[in-house]
Amino acid sequence: MSVMDAARPVELLTFKLGDQEYSLDIMSVREIRGWTRATPMPLAPSFVRGVINLRGTVLPVIDLAERLGLQKCGQNSRNVIIVVKCHGHMTGLLVDAVSDIVALQPDEMQDPPDTGTSDTPNVVKALTLIDDRMIRVLDVAQIVTHAESDAA
Amino acid sequence: MTASDPLADIRASFFVECEELLEALQDGLYALEHGTGDGETIHVVFRAVHSIKGGAGAFGLEHLVQFTHQYETALDAVRSDRLAVTPDLLKLFFRAADHLSDIIRSAREEQPFATSISAPLLSELTARVSLEANQEAAEDIDFAPIAVNLDFSEDPLSAKGAQLNHFQISFTPEPELFDTGNDVPHIFAALADLGELDVQCDTSRLPTLHQLAPEAVYLSWSLSLATVVEEAEIASIFEFVEGLCELDISLRVTSDANALGSEPVTSDAMTPSTEPVDAEPQSNPQQSHRDTRQQTVVRVDIERVERLVNLVGELVINQAMLSQSMQSAGISPHSEAMNGLEEFQRLTRDIQDSVMMIRAQPVKSLFQRMSRIVRETSASVSKDVRLITDGETTEVDKTVIERLADPLTHMIRNAVDHGIETPATRLAHGKPEQGEVRLSASHRSGRVVIDVSDDGGGIDRDRVLRTAKDKGLVPPDANLADTEIDNLLFMPGFSTASNLSDLSGRGVGMDVVRTAIHALGGRITINSEPRQGTSFSISLPLTLAVLDGMVVDVSGETLVVPLNVVSETLTLTENNIEMVSPGHWVVRNRNGFLPLLDLSAVLGYRAERADFTDRIALLLTLEDDVGVALVVDEIHDQRQVVIKGLDDSFYRAPGIAAATILGDGQIALILDPADIVAHACSLGAHPPAHHRMEA
Numbered sequence: 001m002s003v004m005d006a007a008r009p010v011e012l013l014t015f016k017l018g019d020q021e022y023s024l025d026i027m028s029v030r031e032i033r034g035w036t037r038a039t040p041m042p043l044a045p046s047f048v049r050g051v052i053n054l055r056g057t058v059l060p061v062i063d064l065a066e067r068l069g070l071q072k073c074g075q076n077s078r079n080v081i082i083v084v085k086c087h088g089h090m091t092g093l094l095v096d097a098v099s100d101i102v103a104l105q106p107d108e109m110q111d112p113p114d115t116g117t118s119d120t121p122n123v124v125k126a127l128t129l130i131d132d133r134m135i136r137v138l139d140v141a142q143i144v145t146h147a148e149s150d151a152a
Numbered sequence: 153m154t155a156s157d158p159l160a161d162i163r164a165s166f167f168v169e170c171e172e173l174l175e176a177l178q179d180g181l182y183a184l185e186h187g188t189g190d191g192e193t194i195h196v197v198f199r200a201v202h203s204i205k206g207g208a209g210a211f212g213l214e215h216l217v218q219f220t221h222q223y224e225t226a227l228d229a230v231r232s233d234r235l236a237v238t239p240d241l242l243k244l245f246f247r248a249a250d251h252l253s254d255i256i257r258s259a260r261e262e263q264p265f266a267t268s269i270s271a272p273l274l275s276e277l278t279a280r281v282s283l284e285a286n287q288e289a290a291e292d293i294d295f296a297p298i299a300v301n302l303d304f305s306e307d308p309l310s311a312k313g314a315q316l317n318h319f320q321i322s323f324t325p326e327p328e329l330f331d332t333g334n335d336v337p338h339i340f341a342a343l344a345d346l347g348e349l350d351v352q353c354d355t356s357r358l359p360t361l362h363q364l365a366p367e368a369v370y371l372s373w374s375l376s377l378a379t380v381v382e383e384a385e386i387a388s389i390f391e392f393v394e395g396l397c398e399l400d401i402s403l404r405v406t407s408d409a410n411a412l413g414s415e416p417v418t419s420d421a422m423t424p425s426t427e428p429v430d431a432e433p434q435s436n437p438q439q440s441h442r443d444t445r446q447q448t449v450v451r452v453d454i455e456r457v458e459r460l461v462n463l464v465g466e467l468v469i470n471q472a473m474l475s476q477s478m479q480s481a482g483i484s485p486h487s488e489a490m491n492g493l494e495e496f497q498r499l500t501r502d503i504q505d506s507v508m509m510i511r512a513q514p515v516k517s518l519f520q521r522m523s524r525i526v527r528e529t530s531a532s533v534s535k536d537v538r539l540i541t542d543g544e545t546t547e548v549d550k551t552v553i554e555r556l557a558d559p560l561t562h563m564i565r566n567a568v569d570h571g572i573e574t575p576a577t578r579l580a581h582g583k584p585e586q587g588e589v590r591l592s593a594s595h596r597s598g599r600v601v602i603d604v605s606d607d608g609g610g611i612d613r614d615r616v617l618r619t620a621k622d623k624g625l626v627p628p629d630a631n632l633a634d635t636e637i638d639n640l641l642f643m644p645g646f647s648t649a650s651n652l653s654d655l656s657g658r659g660v661g662m663d664v665v666r667t668a669i670h671a672l673g674g675r676i677t678i679n680s681e682p683r684q685g686t687s688f689s690i691s692l693p694l695t696l697a698v699l700d701g702m703v704v705d706v707s708g709e710t711l712v713v714p715l716n717v718v719s720e721t722l723t724l725t726e727n728n729i730e731m732v733s734p735g736h737w738v739v740r741n742r743n744g745f746l747p748l749l750d751l752s753a754v755l756g757y758r759a760e761r762a763d764f765t766d767r768i769a770l771l772l773t774l775e776d777d778v779g780v781a782l783v784v785d786e787i788h789d790q791r792q793v794v795i796k797g798l799d800d801s802f803y804r805a806p807g808i809a810a811a812t813i814l815g816d817g818q819i820a821l822i823l824d825p826a827d828i829v830a831h832a833c834s835l836g837a838h839p840p841a842h843h844r845m846e847a
Contacts, residue, residue, distance in 0.1 A: 042807060053817050053818065058799065
C-alpha cells in the first residue's frame with residue numbers, strides 16, 4: 001500500500017527523536033517553532049504536553065516520542081514544535097531536533113515490513129534510506145487521530 | 153468560498169434580503185393587527201411580498217413565485233380597499249407569512265419543498281380574493297361597469313350653513329332586482345349625487361367559488377350618506393327597486409355642514425383595523441420607528457467581524473504583555489511611558505466594546521420567530537393566546553441569539569401548552585378567554601435578562617411533587633418548599649404533562665432548556681403564582697467572547713474561575729473547616745456546610761493535601777444552589793479575559809471550559825465549575841452540598 005503519489009517526488013522534513021530519525025510529509029507542516037512552555041491539560045494522557053499560544057490560538061502539543069512509545073523528549077533548547085495541520089485541526093508535535101528537508105522519489109520508499117507487533121499500527125507508513133540511515137516516514141493523520149481516540 | 157460563482161453570491165444576497173423583507177412583512181402585519189399602522193403599512197407589506205416574488209422569479213424558484221403571487225394578489229385586494237382587513241384575514245396573512253418563510257428557507261437550503269403543503273393556504277388565499285372578485289363579478293356579469301361618481305367637487309355640501317343629515321341605509325337586493333334591469337351602481341351613483349356617500353359591502357354570506365350560484369345574490373350593503381336632502385328624496389331613488397330589496401333608511405344625526413370634514417361621517421365598524429390615513433408622520437410612533445429602521449446599514453460577512461474580534465482579542469493580550477514587561481523593567485508608574493500605556497489600555501477597552509457591539513443584534517428577529525411559535529402552538533391546542541413582546545431592540549451577541557432560539561421555543565411552547573389554561577377554565581376563573589404570553593428583553597447590570605411569562609394557572613405544585621416522587625426524583629417523604637418544587641421542573645427526566653401532548657411533551661424537558669442556558673453562561677430562574685401564571689427569567693452574558701474571571705494560582709498553574717459563580721472567598725482556619733471522614737472535608741459558612749474540594753488534586757496536578765489551614769477557598773454557588781468550596785493557592789486578581797476555544801476534538805479535559813491568553817503570553821485554562829464538581833463526584837470524592845434534594 002503505497003500512499004505516495006507515484007509521479008511526484010515527495011519532500012520530507014526529517015527530525016530526531018532520541019537517537020532515531022523520523023520524517024513527515026512537508027505538505028502537512030505549517031511551521032516550526034522553538035520550544036515554549038506548554039500549559040498542561042489536567043488529567044490528560046501523558047503524551048499530551050498541554051497547550052501553547054500560537055499567535056492567539058490555542059494549540060495542543062503532543063510529545064511525539066511519548067506518543068510513539070519512546071523515551072520522553074529530554075528538554076533542551078534544541079527542542080522544537082512542528083506545527084502540523086491535519087483534517088483542519090492544527091496540532092503541535094514536540095520533537096528533539098529538526099534535521100533536514102529531503103526530496104525522495106516514491107520508489108525510494110518502502111512499506112514497513114510486518115514485524116509482528118501492533119503497538120503503533122500504521123503510524124509509520126514507510127521506510128527509506130538516506131546516507132545509509134533508516135528514516136521512518138510518519139503518517140500525520142494516524143498520529144493525530146489516534147491521539148484523539150486514545151483520549152476519548 | 154463561492155466567490156467563483158457570481159450567481160451564487162447574488163443568490164445568497166437575495167436570501168439575506170428575504171430575511172429583511174420577511175421581517176418587514178411581520179412588522180407590517182403586526183402593526184395592522186394592533187391598529188398601529190397607517191395607510192402606508194399595507195403598502196409596505198405588499199411591497200415586501202412583491203419583492204420576494206420578483207427575486208424568486210429571477211432565480212427560477214417556481215414554487216415561491218406561485219405562492220407569493222397568490223399572497224400578493226390577496227394583499228393587493230386589501231391595498232386597493234377591495235377587501236376589508238378583518239382579524240380573521242390577518243390570521244390568514246400571518247400564517248401565509250410563516251409559510252412563506254418556510255418556503256424561503258427550503259429554497260435557500262436547496263431542500264425540496266412539497267408544493268402540496270402550500271395547497272391549503274393557497275386555496276384559502278384564492279378564496280379570499282375570489283370572494284372579492286365574485287363580488288365584482290356579481291355586479292359585472294350582466295351589466296356594463298359603471299363608475300360610481302364619488303367626486304364631490306360640485307357636491308351639495310358646499311352650500312354653507314345647510315343642515316346635514318346623516319343617513320344610515322342598509323340595502324339588500326333580491327335577485328329579482330337585477331331581473332328588472334336595475335343595478336346597484338346606478339343607485340349608489342344617484343345617492344352619491346346627493347351628498348357624501350360611504351359604501352360598505354357585506355360579503356359575509358358569499359360562498360366559495362365552487363358553491364357560488366351565478367344568479368343568486370349574496371351581497372348586501374350598508375351605506376352612510378351625509379346630505380342636505382330629506383329622507384323622502386333618498387327614498388325616491390329606491391323607488392324603482394321597491395319590493396325588490398330589503399331597505400332600511402334611518403336618520404342618525406343632523407349636524408352643521410361646516411362641521412363636516414373634521415368629523416368622520418362613517419363608522420369604522422366594518423373595518424376595525426384600517427385606520428384612516430394619518431397624514432402627520434411625526435405624531436405616529438410607528439412611523440418614527442420605521443424611520444430608525446431606515447438607518448444606513450452595511451452588510452458585513454460574519455467572518456470579517458470574527459476576524460476583527462480575534463484581532464482585538466490579540467490586542468488586549470498584547471497590551472497586557474506590554475504592560476507586564478514595562479512593570480518588570482522597573483519603569484516608574486508616573487513616567488510618561490506608563491501614562492501613555494494607561495491611555496492605550498483605555499482605548500483598547502473602548503475598541504473591544506465597540507467590536508463586541510458589531511456582533512450584537514436586536515433580539516427582534518428571535519421574538520418574531522416566537523410569535524410564530526405562539527400562533528402555531530395555540531392553534532394546535534385550540535387556545536387563544538396572544539404574545540406580547542417588549543424590549544425587542546435589546547441587543548445581544550449574535551451567537552447568543554442563535555443559541556437561544558431552541559430553548560426559547562421550548563419555553564414558549566410550554567407556556568402555551570401547559571401554562572395557559574383552556575378557554576373554559578380561564579372563563580371559570582374570571583380571566584379573559586384569550587391567554588397572554590409575555591416575552592421581554594432588557595439589559596440589567598451588564599447582562600441581558602429575558603423573561604418569559606404567562607398568565608396561566610401557574611405550576612400545579614401538588615402534581616409536580618407527586619410526579620417527582622413517583623419517578624423517584626425525590627424521596628417519598630420529602631417536604632419541599634414551593635420554590636424547591638418549582639425547581640424540580642429542571643430536573644432531568646421530569647415531565648409535568650400527565651398526558652403527553654405532541655407539542656411540548658417530546659421528552660425534552662426543562663432540564664434541556666437549562667443546560668442550553670448554562671452553556672451560554674446564563675442562569676434561569678422560575679417564579680410561579682397559582683392562578684396568576686408562571687414566569688421564567690433568563691439572565692445571559694452580553695457576549696461569549698469575553699468573560700469576567702477570577703485569576704487564581706493552583707500548583708503553579710494559572711486558572712480562571714468565572715466570576716459569576718464565585719459568591720465569596722475565604723481563608724480557611726481550624727475553626728471553619730471540619731473533617732467529615734478521612735479525606736473528606738467540609739467548610740462551614742453562614743448557610744451551613746460546603747464540601748471542600750482541593751482544586752489541585754481534582755485536576756490531577758498533585759495529591760490531595762492533608763491540611764487546609766490558612767489556605768484560600770473560593771465559595772462557589774452553582775446551578776440548583778449547589779455550593780462547593782474550591783481550595784486554591786493564591787488569588788491574583790479579577791479581570792476580563794478573552795475566551796479562546798479549546799480544540800476538544802483532540803482531548804477534552806474534565807472541568808475545563810476554555811482557555812485564555814495571559815499578559816505574559818502563557819495560556820491559562822478557564823474552569824467549568826459545574827464540570828469540576830461532576831468530575832470530583834465521579835472520582836468518588838465529596839458529593840456537592842445540594843441544598844435541594846438529592847436524587
